[in-house]
Amino acid sequence: MATAIATTEQIGLDRHREHFLAFCSDTATQAVVDQVVSELMMSHAAIRKGGIKDAIKHLSEHRSPRLLIVDLDGSDLPLSDIDRLADVCEPGVTVVAIGERNDCGLFRDLLNHGVADYLVKPISPGLLQKTIGNVSDQAGPSKSANKLGRLVVTAGTRGGVGATTLATSIAWLAAEERRRRVALVDLDLQYGTVALSLDLEPSHGLREALENPNRIDSLFMERVLVQHSDRLFVLSAEESPDETLLLDFSAVELLLTELRTKFHYVFVDLPRTFNPCTQQALQNASELILVSDLSLAGMRDTMRLMSFLPNINASCNIMVVVNRCGEHRQGEMPRAEFEKGIGRKIDLVLPFDAKTVAAATNFGQPVASTKGPVADGLRDLTDRLCGRQAGAAMSAKGVWKRLINKI
Ligand SMILES: Nc1ncnc2c1ncn2[C@@H]1O[C@H](COP(=O)(O)OP(=O)(O)O)[C@@H](O)[C@H]1O
Ligand SMILES: [Mg+2]
Incomplete structure (x- = not known):
């Protein structure tokens, strides 16, 4: 029957x-x-x-x-x-x-x-x-x-280079302008700023999931995801900095796979220091967006992360983004020298724009929702991830150009 x-x-x-x-x-x-x-x-x-x-x-x-x-x-x-x-x-x-x-x-x-x-x-x-x-x-x-949704991981080569700013903005653009269903996960359970930068309350769900992986299922995810809009859902935490978290690192893969069965895109913002959690996310990533500034240390760590990744995930596509360009004009490396050092071209350079970015961040708004060169650059990056939009007239009708990279 x-x-x-x-x-x-x-x-x-x-x-x-x-x-x-x-x-x-x-x-x-x-x-x-x-x-x-x-x-x-x-x-x-x-x-x-x-x-x-x-x-x-x-x-x-x-x-x-x-x-x-x-x-x-x-x-x-x-x-x-x-x-x-x-x-x-x-x-x-x-x-x-x-x-x-x-x-x-x-x-x-x-x-x-x-x-x-x-x-x-x-x-x-x-x-x-x-x-x-x-x-x-x-x-x-x-x-x-x-079919699983795409897993896009962002990592900063140094603290403060703008990895979280990028992750929240691209996730927001994919959800609000591309009308895709998006989950955004902040894997820094103690110091993460994803929820803060979107003016959301963090839940303890991420910790619960990573402490008890046997609880991860559809209903659990429904309970712990915090809704930013009808298409953008956030999973983060704000655990006390003095606590030692007893996490089951193998749960990260399970959690991300569960999300990938429900969302077109799962964006993961990695903590600054690597641990077995971040390793799991990187092993499964479809895309890694490496964010750096034009410093010597940024160049060294871009190189190190780029050469480490193929050992654990050979099929992951890496995009190198330089952010806050022009902030320290005198101390910055020339772009050509940075590219020579890392042995490849930078995919995107975003300028330093304290006024616009700080205003958005302080109001809990994604930078992509503002106007200016940083928001334009973030749209460009979203195009590379989701495929170029067919044009405003078509998008208003909800007709999307075919994605360049299929999910
Ligand atoms: N292009 C930019 N111009 C000016 N300020 C920026 C820019 N990108 C990010 N910022 C600011 O830099 C700070 C650190 O950004 P964040 O995304 O939290 O970095 P990370 O996650 O790499 O530590 C934030 O206050 C953010 O508003
Ligand atoms: Mg961050």
């Missing part, structure tokens, strides 16, 4: 999220899906008229369901449309495609592009029920359901 998909009422993180959503191009298919939804007594289910293009448009503006049925009829390039759909979907979505083409090659290609199953029209209620049961079965999750 087919299993009904998840029926538990969830709050918080999964609020406003349908369990099941179908896009059907024709009324006959729509009637079959409707019948199956009633027979399985699915809660939080919706059926909409339309094809894959309507699904892409809808999901670039709304939360993704856990199970999505999408009609490929009317699509000239079903595979590239499926890729575009994957770009806008949250991690963890299972996609079943339906269409008129009875074509083995297409079926195989769709599976390779992350679709869990493909049904040829006309679909029968029995077959659809069976398919829903199969793909909802934990034993065989599809590739798309296994």
Whole structure:
């Protein structure tokens, strides 16, 4: 017998999220899906008229369901449309495609592009029920359901260079301007300033998670994440500086993976000194943003971190950002000399702009929400991470240019 998909009422993180959503191009298919939804007594289910293009448009503006049925009829390039759909979907979505083409090659290609199953029209209620049961079965999750959000780690080569400023701003831009679901984690449990710089109350959730990894699950995450907006969630702590924290470092990977199943991006701000926690984050990172100033010590530590990372995570992409440039004009190394020292180009240079940055920081606002060269540079960095935006007119409609790097 087919299993009904998840029926538990969830709050918080999964609020406003349908369990099941179908896009059907024709009324006959729509009637079959409707019948199956009633027979399985699915809660939080919706059926909409339309094809894959309507699904892409809808999901670039709304939360993704856990199970999505999408009609490929009317699509000239079903595979590239499926890729575009994957770009806008949250991690963890299972996609079943339906269409008129009875074509083995297409079926195989769709599976390779992350679709869990493909049904040829006309679909029968029995077959659809069976398919829903199969793909909802934990034993065989599809590739798309296994997709993890990108893990972006920021680290400063020295204290005060602006790593936290960058992490909060890029996370904010990804959430507010790119409309991605973003989690921002401050791994400095005692001195971290992420919550402070976004004017949020830190919770003890991060400590709880790292002390008791067996408690990490969806409901736990819902309780401990502090919501900045409907798309930006923060996990941080403000533990007493004189306490010795007994943390289970292996919990970091578990925690980050749990978050990556729920968010398009997980940003992690590392503490200044390395410990086994930071090592776990770096081992799993998709991207490391190394922030430095143009000092000799900054150059040395950029070099050291760049040469250390490939030993633990060879596939991690490193971006080097120089911040606060121009603050000490006389003492700064010339850019060319810094680049020669680290053996590569700097990806981005952000100027020192005390007035704008301090005003934002002191009001608990992300610097990216201000105007000026620092905010422009942060947008540029977000472009490199999330792909360039298609333009203001399109973004206002919520239509995003395809991401350069897929999640
Ligand atoms: N480009 C900049 N111009 C001026 N001040 C900056 C700039 N970037 C960061 N700051 C300020 O520098 C201080 C340290 O920044 P922070 O992000 O906390 O550094 P880190 O996390 O590397 O220790 C903060 O007061 C922040 O407002
Ligand atoms: Mg910091």
